[in-house]
Amino acid sequence: MSPTVLLVEDDRELRHTLSDALTVEGYHVHASASLADARALLAHAAAEGGLDLVLLDLGLPDGDGEHLLTQLRRERTTPVIVISARHGDDPKVRLLDAGADDYLVKPFSLAELLARMRVAMRHRGRQLRPSVVRYDHEGLEVDLEARQVRRDGDVVHLTPTEYALLARLVRSAGQVVTHRQLLADVWGPEFTEHTHYLRLYMGQLRAKLETDPAEPRLLLTDPGVGYRLVEAAE
Known part of the structure; x- marks a missing residue:
């Protein structure tokens, strides 16, 4: 959260x-x-x-x-x-x-x-690491500070919800983000049971960002758990 x-x-x-x-x-x-x-x-x-x-x-x-x-x-x-x-x-x-x-x-x-x-x-017992704000891997470039997304150099236009979902995954690149976390952070805590929202918007993101949306290489599913954006190569 x-x-x-x-x-x-x-x-x-x-x-x-x-x-x-x-x-x-x-x-x-x-x-x-x-x-x-x-x-x-x-x-x-x-x-x-x-x-x-x-x-x-x-x-x-x-x-x-x-x-x-x-x-x-x-x-x-x-x-x-x-x-x-x-x-x-x-x-x-x-x-x-x-x-x-x-x-x-x-x-x-x-x-x-x-x-x-x-x-x-x-000091209150909560550890936070600096968030990832830039992502560059296999042709996908995301700059959260500039609010810009590119695929193979071309600007990709996302809806506000698509962008918010991608940004949440970018900030935790390489880690699985659970369905409940994504729903709470993108839509709000009252939407944590609406998993169909995630399926719909993840499909839209894959259609815009993946080379083959049917065989995603960047936006991966952890069945029954959540979604993960593949960690960018060093």
């Missing part, structure tokens, strides 16, 4: 940029622009199985993110990384003492944010 992140950030452009980048990296992102929305998403996430991490801006239109941190620490141990434009030691020390796991000053690189997220979750 993809790690679930709550992103609380009122800057529209940064919120969309981070949300898109984290989705490419394999995270399931709930994005909020205010304290009120964040609290509603927290309640919803708790009902759906919880959150793995919170990215929290401080200057929000309906209050300070520090109030949400205080609430979180009363109720749960979810790791929290503060992302703020506030410089200086005083706010950092205060927020870290209040229970934040880390404090990242804007602007920051995506690579640094991802590394700090992995560290924060590792």
Whole structure:
């Protein structure tokens, strides 16, 4: 199952940029622009199985993110990384003492944010390895950052669902991803019994990406378990 992140950030452009980048990296992102929305998403996430991490801006239109941190620490141990434009030691020390796991000053690189997220979750007992975002094997090229798929050099046009399914397999290239994992990550947790969706969309992907869809060499089936994208050669 993809790690679930709550992103609380009122800057529209940064919120969309981070949300898109984290989705490419394999995270399931709930994005909020205010304290009120964040609290509603927290309640919803708790009902759906919880959150793995919170990215929290401080200057929000309906209050300070520090109030949400205080609430979180009363109720749960979810790791929290503060992302703020506030410089200086005083706010950092205060927020870290209040229970934040880390404090990242804007602007920051995506690579640094991802590394700090992995560290924060590792401290809670969850090991994450960096996701695969590029795949190149036997004529199939996938660049998740550019959202581009090529077959023998030609651009392949995929539907949003086809692309989401392929991206999930790319991020776990070489590993079997179970039916339930794929359905939950691509369609949502309420679709984990709808295996006919997978058969339909995997057939469509093979028709577009395999040389011989009837004898697939890239998108393989593990009968009764799930699907696997063949690991790219080193």
